[in-house]
Amino acid sequence: MTHRILLVEDDEKLGNQIVEHLTGAGMQAAWLRDGGSAMNVDPNGFALLVLDLMLPRAHGLDVLKRWREKSDLPVLVLSAKSDAAVKVRALELGADDYLTKPFWPEELLARVQARLRRPTLARRDRVDVGPIGLDVEARRLQVDGRDIEVTPVEFTLLLSLARRSGAAVTRAWLVEHVLDPDKEGGERTLDVHVSRLRKKLGAHGALLATVWGVGYRLNEPGARA
Amino acid sequence: MRLRTRLALTLFVCAVPLVCGAVWLRHDLARRASIQGLVDYARLRMTTGGKDACEANPLGFQEPPPNMRPMDQRLPPRLRPRGPIEGREPLDPLDPREMREMRGPLDVREEQRMRDMERRAQDRGEGPPRPTPRLELFAYGPDFVSANARAPQFPADLRAKLEAHGQDAGRVAAEGDLVVTSVVARMAWMEGPCAIVLVRRFDPRGSDSMLVDAAAASVLVALLVGAVLFAVGPILRRLSKLEDGVKRSASTGYREGVPIEGGDEIADLATAFNTAGTEVRRQIDAVETREKTLRNFVENTTHDVMLPLTVLQGHLTRMRNDVAKGTPIERELVRESLEESHYLASLVQNLGAASKLEGGEPIARRDPLVLNALVERVHLRHRSIAAEKGIELDFAVPETDVRTQGDVTLIEQAVSNVVHNAVRYNHRGGHVAVVLESTEGRFSLRIFDDGPGVPAEELARIAKRSYRSDEARARHPDGLGLGLSIASDVAARHGFELEFKPSEAGGLEVRFGGPTISDS
Numbered sequence: 001m002t003h004r005i006l007l008v009e010d011d012e013k014l015g016n017q018i019v020e021h022l023t024g025a026g027m028q029a030a031w032l033r034d035g036g037s038a039m040n041v042d043p044n045g046f047a048l049l050v051l052d053l054m055l056p057r058a059h060g061l062d063v064l065k066r067w068r069e070k071s072d073l074p075v076l077v078l079s080a081k082s083d084a085a086v087k088v089r090a091l092e093l094g095a096d097d098y099l100t101k102p103f104w105p106e107e108l109l110a111r112v113q114a115r116l117r118r119p120t121l122a123r124r125d126r127v128d129v130g131p132i133g134l135d136v137e138a139r140r141l142q143v144d145g146r147d148i149e150v151t152p153v154e155f156t157l158l159l160s161l162a163r164r165s166g167a168a169v170t171r172a173w174l175v176e177h178v179l180d181p182d183k184e185g186g187e188r189t190l191d192v193h194v195s196r197l198r199k200k201l202g203a204h205g206a207l208l209a210t211v212w213g214v215g216y217r218l219n220e221p222g223a224r225a
Numbered sequence: 226m227r228l229r230t231r232l233a234l235t236l237f238v239c240a241v242p243l244v245c246g247a248v249w250l251r252h253d254l255a256r257r258a259s260i261q262g263l264v265d266y267a268r269l270r271m272t273t274g275g276k277d278a279c280e281a282n283p284l285g286f287q288e289p290p291p292n293m294r295p296m297d298q299r300l301p302p303r304l305r306p307r308g309p310i311e312g313r314e315p316l317d318p319l320d321p322r323e324m325r326e327m328r329g330p331l332d333v334r335e336e337q338r339m340r341d342m343e344r345r346a347q348d349r350g351e352g353p354p355r356p357t358p359r360l361e362l363f364a365y366g367p368d369f370v371s372a373n374a375r376a377p378q379f380p381a382d383l384r385a386k387l388e389a390h391g392q393d394a395g396r397v398a399a400e401g402d403l404v405v406t407s408v409v410a411r412m413a414w415m416e417g418p419c420a421i422v423l424v425r426r427f428d429p430r431g432s433d434s435m436l437v438d439a440a441a442a443s444v445l446v447a448l449l450v451g452a453v454l455f456a457v458g459p460i461l462r463r464l465s466k467l468e469d470g471v472k473r474s475a476s477t478g479y480r481e482g483v484p485i486e487g488g489d490e491i492a493d494l495a496t497a498f499n500t501a502g503t504e505v506r507r508q509i510d511a512v513e514t515r516e517k518t519l520r521n522f523v524e525n526t527t528h529d530v531m532l533p534l535t536v537l538q539g540h541l542t543r544m545r546n547d548v549a550k551g552t553p554i555e556r557e558l559v560r561e562s563l564e565e566s567h568y569l570a571s572l573v574q575n576l577g578a579a580s581k582l583e584g585g586e587p588i589a590r591r592d593p594l595v596l597n598a599l600v601e602r603v604h605l606r607h608r609s610i611a612a613e614k615g616i617e618l619d620f621a622v623p624e625t626d627v628r629t630q631g632d633v634t635l636i637e638q639a640v641s642n643v644v645h646n647a648v649r650y651n652h653r654g655g656h657v658a659v660v661l662e663s664t665e666g667r668f669s670l671r672i673f674d675d676g677p678g679v680p681a682e683e684l685a686r687i688a689k690r691s692y693r694s695d696e697a698r699a700r701h702p703d704g705l706g707l708g709l710s711i712a713s714d715v716a717a718r719h720g721f722e723l724e725f726k727p728s729e730a731g732g733l734e735v736r737f738g739g740p741t742i743s744d745s
Binding site for chain 1: 566570574577578590592605606608609617619620621622623624632633634635638656657658660662673675728730
């Protein structure tokens with residue numbers, strides 16, 4: 001599904017760049033160059049709104065206020081002002097996120113994508129990350145649809161990482177929450193469990209990444225490491 | 226209103242009623258004394274032969290007897306009326322024999338002496354004798370009616386007073402050109418044709434009047450006011466001198482104090498002014514120093530901004546030349562350019578943060594903020610450059626939000642500065658990790674790396690330096706000090722801990738710690 005993004009930015013070059021990056025990431029971008037026309041546009045019909053604050057004819061915060069009267073769509077505010085007061089004001093008026101100039105195109109894209117990501121229906125009984133499927137009720141692991149035999153500790157470990165797939169989880173947290181405090185000890189034990197689990201995941205073992213200095217992370221296939 | 230005018234006016238306003246009151250009081254006392262004197266005289270006169278004379282001859286009794294000289298010379302001096310009596314009909318003469326009987330030998334001698342005095346005065350050419358005021362005495366029965374046909378009708382008001390209460394009464398009233406003091410007194414015997422006595426004294430108007438007293442008092446007041454005005458002269462001169470001193474001091478920017486003379490209130494004022502002047506001077510100095518520091522800071526920062534910009538321009542020029550020649554652009558050149566621009570952005574952000582911290586005031590904003598999101602934003606910010614440099618930058622945050630309070634921009638800048646340093650001074654293939662944890666109402670945010678870094682003590686020392694000082698901004702290397710000083714200052718202003726220590730991986734570990742707030 002192609003997301004339609006509305007961009008309000010008065011600078012020609014920056015606007016062009018942003019449109020280019022959004023399009024490059026597979027989104028559709030509509031671009032308005034001043035606050036006046038942004039005031040009158042109907043925000044509904046877009047998936048997300050990217051709004052610069054310093055605009056000709058109408059201030060971005062006023063545009064934001066007007067939009068909020070009509071719509072609950074996510075709004076990402078861009079500003080050259082690195083001022084907590086403006087930031088907080090924008091958030092109070094209903095902005096969802098705030099990006100200070102200068103920013104890397106990747107930063108903008110990551111923020112936009114984070115806002116577009118629909119909250120996954122939190123199913124407590126089953127977690128899927130790419131080829132890996134975890135049946136919580138039956139405590140059963142499937143990889144590419146095939147059942148894989150794992151120990152209870154290995155299952156809990158993988159489930160903990162899968163529930164927060166894409167995010168690194170610290171060793172300390174895993175030791176505390178995954179290992180049986182009566183039987184097993186420290187981080188060495190954890191590392192042993194992880195290396196065994198990787199072997200069992202076979203070709204997809206690389207998805208279970210070691211994060212330097214932190215712990216482990218279950219990567220979503222296709223996402224950058 | 227000037228001080229002198231105000232003083233004179235105040236004195237005048239206070240003195241006039243006071244003097245008027247005193248004059249009136251004096252006058253009133255004199256009047257009472259005069260009345261009492263006449264009463265005494267009436268009683269004395271009646272008890273020393275007057276009663277007998279009166280009762281012997283009620284029809285003709287009066288004092289002085291007709292055609293006799295007035296008896297007022299016998300009065301004590303203060304009761305002695307002054308001034309002439311004019312236009313009064315002489316009273317009928319009495320039989321000289323009776324008269325002698327009435328008056329006694331003393332009166333005759335006195336009379337003789339008076340005549341002699343007048344004659345001598347006329348001989349000396351002093352003109353006619355001063356006509357003396359008239360004193361008259363009449364006797365009345367208990368019914369306020371006199372047997373003497375020449376006696377005036379008993380004054381109704383005095384009669385009322387006698388009937389109401391008391392043994393005597395008196396009043397002073399003006400009649401034509403005369404001031405008449407009328408006194409009535411009951412005699413001890415209460416009966417007979419001489420039970421009540423009326424004494425009247427006629428004074429010319431204008432003698433001993435209130436006006437004379439008032440005039441004297443006015444002169445006194447004028448003298449007093451004049452004396453006070455004269456006395457305030459030196460004070461005013463000193464005040465004026467102090468004013469000049471203050472003006473001179475102000476014109477020198479309060480460097481010069483005012484001279485202090487004596488030990489009175491004016492000296493105290495001068496001392497107070499000097500104290501205030503010193504304080505003003507101190508503040509001016511502080512502002513000037515701060516302005517100078519800020520100017521230096523801006524100049525130095527401009528220098529710092531220009532340096533990476535120049536490097537960037539150089540890189541871009543080389544890339545343009547490579548493109549023109551058709552040779553491939555060096556990847557390293559692109560990486561360095563990206564890093565320079567990243568550094569520039571961070572530098573400008575720090576400049577903004579420094580200007581906010583410059584005043585030294587406490588952090589103005591205490592907004593609740595989520596540290597998880599802050600860490601994610603910082604990670605996102607530096608991830609591109611880290612990847613470009615072949616450095617793995619990772620982070621971990623707890624699943625639940627960790628919240629604290631503060632200025633979100635400043636805290637983000639502080640964390641960003643530490644992460645930026647860790648990435649900037651790491652080598653290709655190195656690692657940087659940012660880990661947020663929270664336990665028992667406190668958060669811990671660690672940034673650690675496996676780079677060569679800067680020795681921890683050295684970093685702590687750099688961080689302690691003021692970002693305003695030149696030393697902090699001496700390239701150590703590449704303006705490292707500025708970012709760390711800001712991080713240190715932001716942490717201190719928020720009451721956060723900031724620790725530097727060698728990381729387990731051999732690089733550096735920087736830890737922020739502080740209180741969390743509950744999710745609400």
